[in-house]
Amino acid sequence: MTRSGIPGEGTRPRVRQAGRPDRDGGLHEGSPEQETSSGGGGRRGAPEDGGHRRGGPKRHGRKGKRRVLRWVASVTALLIIGGAGAGYLYIEHLNGNLKKADLTLGDKKMADHKANAAGQTPMNILLIGSDARDSKENQKLGGAKDTFGAPPLADVQMLVHLSADRSNMSVISMPRDTMLKIPKCTNPETKHVYPAPIGLKMTNETLERGGPGCTVATWYELTGITIDHFMMIDFSGVISMADAIGGVPVCVKGNVYSHTSTGKGSGLKLEKGTTKIKGKQALQWLRTRYGFEDGTDLGRTHAQHMYMNSMVRELRKGTKLTDPGKLMGLAEAATDALTVDKGENGLGSVNKLYDLAEELKKVPTKRITMTTMPNVYGTGTLKERVLPKPGEAEQLFQMVRDDIPLDGKASKRKKSAAKKPTASPAETPVTVRNGSGTETEYAAKGRATTVQQLLVGKGFDQAKVDGQSTEATKRTGILFPTVDMEGNAQAVAKALGIPLTAVKKSADVSGITLTVGADWREDGDYPVSSAEEKTPDSARALNGEDNKACMDIQPGFGW
Numbered sequence: 001m002t003r004s005g006i007p008g009e010g011t012r013p014r015v016r017q018a019g020r021p022d023r024d025g026g027l028h029e030g031s032p033e034q035e036t037s038s039g040g041g042g043r044r045g046a047p048e049d050g051g052h053r054r055g056g057p058k059r060h061g062r063k064g065k066r067r068v069l070r071w072v073a074s075v076t077a078l079l080i081i082g083g084a085g086a087g088y089l090y091i092e093h094l095n096g097n098l099k100k101a102d103l104t105l106g107d108k109k110m111a112d113h114k115a116n117a118a119g120q121t122p123m124n125i126l127l128i129g130s131d132a133r134d135s136k137e138n139q140k141l142g143g144a145k146d147t148f149g150a151p152p153l154a155d156v157q158m159l160v161h162l163s164a165d166r167s168n169m170s171v172i173s174m175p176r177d178t179m180l181k182i183p184k185c186t187n188p189e190t191k192h193v194y195p196a197p198i199g200l201k202m203t204n205e206t207l208e209r210g211g212p213g214c215t216v217a218t219w220y221e222l223t224g225i226t227i228d229h230f231m232m233i234d235f236s237g238v239i240s241m242a243d244a245i246g247g248v249p250v251c252v253k254g255n256v257y258s259h260t261s262t263g264k265g266s267g268l269k270l271e272k273g274t275t276k277i278k279g280k281q282a283l284q285w286l287r288t289r290y291g292f293e294d295g296t297d298l299g300r301t302h303a304q305h306m307y308m309n310s311m312v313r314e315l316r317k318g319t320k321l322t323d324p325g326k327l328m329g330l331a332e333a334a335t336d337a338l339t340v341d342k343g344e345n346g347l348g349s350v351n352k353l354y355d356l357a358e359e360l361k362k363v364p365t366k367r368i369t370m371t372t373m374p375n376v377y378g379t380g381t382l383k384e385r386v387l388p389k390p391g392e393a394e395q396l397f398q399m400v401r402d403d404i405p406l407d408g409k410a411s412k413r414k415k416s417a418a419k420k421p422t423a424s425p426a427e428t429p430v431t432v433r434n435g436s437g438t439e440t441e442y443a444a445k446g447r448a449t450t451v452q453q454l455l456v457g458k459g460f461d462q463a464k465v466d467g468q469s470t471e472a473t474k475r476t477g478i479l480f481p482t483v484d485m486e487g488n489a490q491a492v493a494k495a496l497g498i499p500l501t502a503v504k505k506s507a508d509v510s511g512i513t514l515t516v517g518a519d520w521r522e523d524g525d526y527p528v529s530s531a532e533e534k535t536p537d538s539a540r541a542l543n544g545e546d547n548k549a550c551m552d553i554q555p556g557f558g559w
Helices: 067-083 088-097 136-142 203-208 212-223 238-244 279-287 297-316 324-336 350-361 392-401 447-457 483-496
Strands: 099-101 123-130 154-162 169-174 229-233 248-252 273-277 338-341 368-372 375-377 386-388 430-434 463-465 477-480 503-505 513-516
Touching (some): 169 297, 169 392, 212 229, 212 338, 212 392, 248 297, 297 368, 324 338, 447 483, 477 483, 483 503
Parallel strands (some): 099 338, 123 229, 169 368, 430 463, 430 513, 477 503
Antiparallel strands (some): 154 169, 375 386
């Protein structure tokens, strides 16, 4: 059972100048004393796994998690604490540390996952790194003192996709400079409504619009990928995690010092080659932009991927997570710094987090693939921001929606078997709607009528047009309300050449409903995607077993 968005535009990437003002100081660059803020697109100085049903895993244990740093790390750490015999009262204490929030704050209901032939479903978890400075510890680590106490930004966003058969895991990072459409969000506690902004906004602003649930809603709006859980981490606990595992090996191709003449930079200073980093140095690595590659957020994202893969390899070797005292301290820091989705199906207990860790452990390191959303730089006022790359970003999103591995290896997934129709085309009512509008264009005139006529030509004599105003949708889709109609809905899809993955069960319709999306604005047959099962080169895929990865150094930052 699942749910299901797309990208925007831009031009060719450009190298940013190291001295350009930046919204550093968060999960990004900038020393605590020296950060400045910049306007563009943000507001204040922003810092730089066996089948799953939506609703979460189902066993017992403990775990915690920190943005990039603690994705698998904290989960495994708490898992080990559980194995060490932590008592019930201590577990309840850790449960009390966890903060919980609604999964989504948007109006659009995410579709249920569609099970494969074996009854397995994938799991998608959105990892959010918050730049919150609402505690002395976070203020000390986060820099940008002028933003202390201000609403946090979602400066790190990574979608973790665990395949239905648990054979592989894919991660998509969205650069924090991404400009996109943010949907209307409603704060569940105050009931305050944040209207959908006019135009494009930076993705990291979503967190201040009611909480992490608005970040989730924005991802769903863009990608169409059903998100089952989120895990949000602030600064605190990063150093504890790195120390607990004895450090994480990272590599640079030359001596590097992330520091500019105007005082910007993370302060990271490393010699050429491989170094095991921990504590504050680990945080510096994750925040470094100036000094890596072209000095942009894209290089920082790549460095974070290297770090995560290296951490997973260290953890799977059982690296130093044996000291009960350190583990308890880590458990405290991890759970205290973590916010998860609440509710019966959420991750609001260490038992649920343990179950999640167990699912993640099923994926071998060599089948973990880290990617960055394909992107291009904008033009004009957006020249220092990025936009989803037309075609290639959607290709990556579609692969995840269809549970296709991003590592290029043959999938073990069992494809869903087509359902047998319970009625002939002539006996199948179909409602057709026109949702082909885009952010810059009205719905294409007459699209619903054209598609309705195509259906009639295929024998669906009861197809009719719904002329009421329809919300714009990026992709053409077919909804059906009850299981007995699934085969009939699939027959409609086959008749028009629409992928069966676009056929979803939904309580929002009373009969089979086809909405023509922005992907089918032109006359003719449905434009079959040419995505194939190939990860775009622009996604910079990095395999979890690649221990030879090494960061390029930006000219001018050597020593």
